[in-house]
Amino acid sequence: MKSILISGLWLLSIVYSFGQLPIVASGTLVRHANFPSKFVEARNIDVWLPAGYSVNKKYAVLYMHDGQMLFDSATTWNHQSWDVDDVATKLMAAHQVQDFIVVGIWNAGQHRHADYFPQKAFELLTDEQKAFVSRQLKTAGRATEAFQPNSDAYLSFLVTELKPFIDRQYAVYTDRAHTLVAGSSMGGLISMYAICEYPAVFGGAACLSTHWPGIFSMENNPIPAAFTRYLSAKLPDPDSHKIYFDYGDQTLDALYPPLQQKVDMVMAGKGYTAASWVTRFFPGNDHSEKSWRKRLIVPLDFLLTK
Helix, strand or coil: CEEEEEECCCCCCCEECCEECCCCCCCEEEEEEEECCCCCCCEEEEEEECCCCCCCCCEEEEEECCHHHCCCHHHCCCCCCCCHHHHHHHHHHCCCECCEEEEEECCCHHHHHHHHCCHHHHCCCCHHHHHHHHHHHHHCCCCCCCCCCCHHHHHHHHHHHHHHHHHHHCCECCCHHHEEEEEECHHHHHHHHHHHHCCCCCCEEEEECCCCCCCCCCCCCCHHHHHHHHHHHHCCCCCCCEEEEEECCCHHHHHCHHHHHHHHHHHHHCCCCCCCEEEEECCCCCCCHHHHHHHCHHHHHHHHEC
């Protein structure tokens, strides 16, 4: 495994076999290339350290999915990025949030949907419903054979392989209160799944534009009901966890408003209040990094507030 360091505005034009290196506007980026796992495909891990990072203090840790989309639009497939380093730097400079680092976990391309689809919710479907989901995902080009989520293995990688490495390698708090997870779309689903499956590990989850349909059509779609059933059974204790949801109403996000409202009913019914849960609606926002970049400050302020 190879690590590569990029700091400030250094301009590196070399393109490596594992992807062009992002340029960050502030802080330092460390790449752990082709991070090995016995659970999932090897993938890049990009760790962002804020300016002034010191081994003599401790930092909270934000694990973020789709790590190749987080820092530099010049390196992404759609020329958009979250610009997480910019948003985080502004919040920390204003002393609004705890100091934290970001661990960007690259997705595995064609395996992304399987890695991020909550497995135990899928198992609540009947065989006929699972076959329906497989047909829909094949049509959408997200599967080539019978669909089977791999998210339990993905979370095993995150919790038993990656987190111990980060805890050893960096000056971070290792407890639940300082360990957070975030993502958008399918990344929102896996963030929700992570805090439900590992409530002793993750204290907060940010789920932006959560892809509650699971597929790409709502006609005869059994998946949202399975997700709400799963959440009703598995939501962690609201006294020790924070969960953030949001959604827009354009492009793919247009499917989300009625689905998120049903999830919100589950949250309220399980005892979540404004202290432990936020759902925000952003009219006019679409399903893209440019939208998530604009509103990232909201979940970070909620989850990491001092």
